[in-house]
Amino acid sequence: MKSxxxxxxxxxxxxxxxxxxxxxxxxxxxLEEVHALTLVFWRFVIAALCLAxxxxxxxxxxLNLSLNQWVWVIAVSAxxxxxxxxxxxxxxxxxNATNGSLIMALSPLMTSLIACVALRTxxxxxxxxxxxxxxxxxxMVITNGHFEALFSMxxxxxxxxxxxxxxxxxxxxxxSQGISRWMPVIPYTFVGMLSGAAVIGVMCLAxxxxxxxxxxxxxxxxxxxxxxxxxxxxxxAGYLLWLNGVRHLGSANAALFFNxxxxxxVLTSYMLGQAVTELQLLxxxxxxxxxxxxxxxxxxxxxxxxxxx
Numbered sequence: 001m002k003s004x005x006x007x008x009x010x011x012x013x014x015x016x017x018x019x020x021x022x023x024x025x026x027x028x029x030x031l032e033e034v035h036a037l038t039l040v041f042w043r044f045v046i047a048a049l050c051l052a053x054x055x056x057x058x059x060x061x062x063l064n065l066s067l068n069q070w071v072w073v074i075a076v077s078a079x080x081x082x083x084x085x086x087x088x089x090x091x092x093x094x095x096n097a098t099n100g101s102l103i104m105a106l107s108p109l110m111t112s113l114i115a116c117v118a119l120r121t122x123x124x125x126x127x128x129x130x131x132x133x134x135x136x137x138x139x140m141v142i143t144n145g146h147f148e149a150l151f152s153m154x155x156x157x158x159x160x161x162x163x164x165x166x167x168x169x170x171x172x173x174x175x176s177q178g179i180s181r182w183m184p185v186i187p188y189t190f191v192g193m194l195s196g197a198a199v200i201g202v203m204c205l206a207x208x209x210x211x212x213x214x215x216x217x218x219x220x221x222x223x224x225x226x227x228x229x230x231x232x233x234x235x236x237a238g239y240l241l242w243l244n245g246v247r248h249l250g251s252a253n254a255a256l257f258f259n260x261x262x263x264x265x266v267l268t269s270y271m272l273g274q275a276v277t278e279l280q281l282l283x284x285x286x287x288x289x290x291x292x293x294x295x296x297x298x299x300x301x302x303x304x305x306x307x308x309x
Contacts, residue, residue, distance in 0.1 A: 009248035013257040016241035021264025023234035025272055026226050033223040034215040036089040037204050039230070041212045043085075044197035046231025047239070051190040063187055073179060077192035080172020081239075082199030087165020094158025103162045105135060105262060110170040111255035118174065123252075130256065133290030137259070140283025173242075173251045180247040189239045259290070 030039055065073070088104070109131050112123055123131075139147060179188060204210045216224065245254040263283075 009245045012241045013245035016238050017257055017260035018264045019233045019238040021261045022268040023230050024265040025269045030226045033219045035210045037210045038212045038215045040085045040089055041200045041204055042227050043231045043235050044193050047235035048193040050236050076175045077195035078199055079168050081192045081196040083168030084165045087161045091158040091161030104166050107166050107170050107258045108255040111173050112252045114174045115252045130290050137283045137286030173255055177246050177251040185243045
């Protein structure tokens with residue numbers, strides 16, 4: 001029964017990373033029509049509205065949380081969700097996609113380090129090896145096998161913003177594991193969407209060049225449909241599936257699947273007409289292998305236990 005639950009969580013996490021990965025090329029097209037802050041603002045507004053309708057329909061019982069718990073939930077959500085999107089999309093305006101993808105690929109490693117520091121433990125050898133293999137595959141995809149390009153990369157202001165966004169997401173992933181023990185996933189996600197919308201909304205008000213309502217009104221039908229996709233699938237479905245995976249697998253194990261995001265981004269770009277090289281396909285295979293390594297070790301232990309029984 002536990003094995004079935006774990007496998008279900010794995011599949012849902014893969015679907016989650018597909019939604020997130022596909023949002024990169026789709027979002028890039030939308031940014032030709034609207035400002036980055038406008039896209040992120042409507043992303044969270046749409047997600048919050050969808051979850052509000054769902055919560056009203058299913059009539060989830062009123063949450064009985066203390067003031068300290070509410071403050072903690074809102075703070076983690078605002079920093080994690082708002083911080084990630086604010087750092088990522090504003091940072092991309094000052095750096096290139098290769099730098100951004102590489103920095104975001106460090107999230108699994110950072111989440112594992114945060115967990116080790118918080119729990120005062122050392123990561124297992126298999127976990128370290130899995131992270132190394134997966135990160136190697138990500139670098140193959142991003143650099144197209146030209147690893148020497150990493151040495152010529154320059155750290156600019158945009159890179160720093162994306163790094164802080166990645167750091168915020170890593171903390172959110174780790175702390176969500178504890179919050180999910182006393183707060184249901186859907187209400188927690190709803191609070192996260194409201195917090196994200198509030199943070200980005202303040203940024204929109206502070207930026208004179210950004211006009212979320214006017215920009216949405218003047219967008220094409222395709223642009224609006226792409227914004228809806230990012231809001232419903234890339235946000236509502238994505239965050240729900242992610243938090244479900246964190247609850248079942250733990251923050252460190254769930255964070256490994258974040259390596260799939262740039263992979264699905266490349267595959268989606270390919271489906272939209274962008275060329276993908278053989279080296280990038282090999283990198284995808286390496287990432288998948290790295291993610292499967294801990295599961296292979298666990299499977300062998302479970303098989304040995306069953307045979308002994």
